[in-house]
Amino acid sequence: MGIKDQFQDKANQMRDKAQDSMGKAKEEGSERASQARDRASKASKASKDTNDTDRASQEAQDKFNQDYDA
Template sequence: MGIMDQFKDKANELADQAKSAASGAKDEASERASQAQDAGQEQLQDQAESAKDEAQDRFES
């Protein structure tokens, strides 16, 4: 195996590592976005429930 082949192999290896790292980062970003969306929805539901309870309390008073 010549030196050129060694450089090509190393370049391919580094390219594969970069693709793997990028895929991992993309998966992590997607997971974080999903968690943030879930937290936002939960917060909105809590606020809606609090507003509903407050309205009922005012109506009953």
């Protein structure tokens, strides 16, 4: 194996390693984005549930007030 072949092999190894690293970084970024979407979705759902609960409480209070005023 000549020196040119050795350099070519080393260049190929470095290229492959760089591509693997880029692939891992993309996967990690995708996973983090997915987790962030999940957290945002859960927070949104919790907020909606709280709003529904608040609305139900307010409606019950309004009904009580109407009954009490009558």
